[in-house]
Amino acid sequence: MSQIPAVLMPVEDALSRLLDSMRPFSAVQDLVLGETRGQYLASDVAARVDVPAFDNAAVDGVALRYQDLAEPGLTLPMPLRVAAGDPPCTLMPGQVARIFTGAPVPTGADTVLMQEDCEIADGRVRLPGRDDVTQGQNIRPAGQDARRDAIVIERGQRLTPQAVGLIASVGVPQVTVSAPRVLILTSGDELQRADESPLPGKIYDSNGPQLEQLVVQSGFPAVRREHLPDDPAIISDTLTRYLTDASQRPDVIISTGGVSVGEEDHLRAVLEAKGSLDFWRLAIKPGKPFTFGQVDGIPFFGLPGNPSAVLVCYLTLVLPALRRACGAQTVLPAPQTLPVNFSVNKPGKRQEYLRVRCLQEDGELRLQQHPNQSSGMLSSAVWADGLAVVPVGRTVSPGDRLAYFSFADLLGG
Numbered sequence: 001m002s003q004i005p006a007v008l009m010p011v012e013d014a015l016s017r018l019l020d021s022m023r024p025f026s027a028v029q030d031l032v033l034g035e036t037r038g039q040y041l042a043s044d045v046a047a048r049v050d051v052p053a054f055d056n057a058a059v060d061g062v063a064l065r066y067q068d069l070a071e072p073g074l075t076l077p078m079p080l081r082v083a084a085g086d087p088p089c090t091l092m093p094g095q096v097a098r099i100f101t102g103a104p105v106p107t108g109a110d111t112v113l114m115q116e117d118c119e120i121a122d123g124r125v126r127l128p129g130r131d132d133v134t135q136g137q138n139i140r141p142a143g144q145d146a147r148r149d150a151i152v153i154e155r156g157q158r159l160t161p162q163a164v165g166l167i168a169s170v171g172v173p174q175v176t177v178s179a180p181r182v183l184i185l186t187s188g189d190e191l192q193r194a195d196e197s198p199l200p201g202k203i204y205d206s207n208g209p210q211l212e213q214l215v216v217q218s219g220f221p222a223v224r225r226e227h228l229p230d231d232p233a234i235i236s237d238t239l240t241r242y243l244t245d246a247s248q249r250p251d252v253i254i255s256t257g258g259v260s261v262g263e264e265d266h267l268r269a270v271l272e273a274k275g276s277l278d279f280w281r282l283a284i285k286p287g288k289p290f291t292f293g294q295v296d297g298i299p300f301f302g303l304p305g306n307p308s309a310v311l312v313c314y315l316t317l318v319l320p321a322l323r324r325a326c327g328a329q330t331v332l333p334a335p336q337t338l339p340v341n342f343s344v345n346k347p348g349k350r351q352e353y354l355r356v357r358c359l360q361e362d363g364e365l366r367l368q369q370h371p372n373q374s375s376g377m378l379s380s381a382v383w384a385d386g387l388a389v390v391p392v393g394r395t396v397s398p399g400d401r402l403a404y405f406s407f408a409d410l411l412g413g
């Protein structure tokens with residue numbers, strides 16, 4: 001059984017140890033684009049075609065040769081008409097072509113005018129003067145968005161809706177994504193499920209549903225949940241079952257509860273007995289008993305039981321580690337630095353993540369903290385739109401600036 005560490009590990013040290021210890025996930029899955037759910041790409045995506053594939057019009061109007069323009073009022077014949085989807089055609093000198101947005105620019109034409117800038121009547125067009133036009137205007141050149149065979153999105157990037165759109169646009173119908181199986185273990189004899197009648201001394205499990213949503217919504221849909229009683233033998237047997245049955249074996253384990261110092265906190269002890277403990281107890285608030293280790297080569301994140309500690313620890317420590325195992329270089333968003341409208345009078349021994357709201361006040365963004373920062377409550381986390389970070393030993397006065405991470409940025413787009 002481990003000794004209680006005399007000094008709490010700083011958050012930055014814990015994060016860099018986590019990032020260093022993560023190995024790339026070997027579990028991958030091929031998916032057609034319509035089946036992706038915001039996962040991380042496990043391999044680079046190269047363009048099969050130039051995008052756009054051909055020079056095309058950015059507006060509805062007329063295509064012409066710039067050198068055919070002269071003084072304002074010149075009229076030229078318009079014998080050609082080309083719409084989006086038509087095959088490319090050729091424009092003869094001294095002619096213009098009617099053209100529509102997305103249509104291929106005829107060979108010979110080098111400039112497109114908006115129809116509002118010319119007069120189209122009886123098969124001819126009255127044109128503006130050369131000085132009012134820029135050669136090449138309103139043409140989207142071939143290859144502007146992507147070049148054939150070039151990598152358009154790299155391994156480790158998240159499949160946001162816009163990434164899926166870009167991949168489709170370069171003619172790639174299927175991608176390979178990181179697909180780690182995540183096992184969530186809730187623990188504690190006090191817990192009951194939300195569909196059960198309330199019993200004396202029991203509480204409803206909120207960490208299980210919250211953590212499952214955090215994991216799924218951050219790009220890892222293969223989640224399984226199991227509840228463990230406060231019984232070391234049953235915890236140990238359950239872990240053995242998951243480790244030895246290949247059809248259930250997870251790639252990551254995330255537990256909640258049972259990692260503090262109480263006599264009924266068994267999870268860390270079982271982790272040490274069956275695997276190895278890397279570190280335990282951080283200078284983070286909420287989340288002090290955060291635990292990390294490995295069982296049979298599987299990373300094991302032991303989160304505290306308090307529900308807001310689960311939220312903070314997942315977003316700031318676990319998710320960056322999962323991103324690194326997917327090959328992501330950027331594992332945390334850059335924070336905004338914003339003034340606060342509150343005070344923190346007592347310097348803390350732990351880096352504190354306050355549940356705050358970003359407000360517009362007198363034309364400026366300001367952070368307001370929820371009056372109750374208890375790590376046992378979630379209503380303040382729902383009220384908040386992000387976390388403000390108070391470093392160890394800092395006091396704060398109104399107007400001081402703190403690093404702020406919105407929940408949306410932390411979860412990732």
Ligand SMILES: Nc1nc2c(c(=O)[nH]1)N[C@H]1C(S)=C(S)[C@@H](COP(=O)(O)OP(=O)(O)OC[C@H]3O[C@@H](n4cnc5c(N)ncnc54)[C@H](O)[C@@H]3O)O[C@H]1N2
Nearest residue numbers: 186205206207208257258259260265288289304305306309
């Ligand atoms: N003597 C000390 N006691 C405590 C310390 C300490 O340093 N010395 N640290 C406190 C801090 S900080 C935290 S955080 C908690 C975390 O303890 P555990 O990780 O062992 O978690 P539990 O004791 O199992 O549970 C804590 C709290 O959370 C509730 N809980 C647990 N699971 C769930 C769930 N799935 N859904 C909703 N709520 C859950 C549980 O009932 C407890 O109220 O330890 C402090 N104690």
Ligand code: MOO
Nearest residue numbers: 286287288309375
């Ligand atoms: O770290 Mo605990 O989550 O402060 O209550």
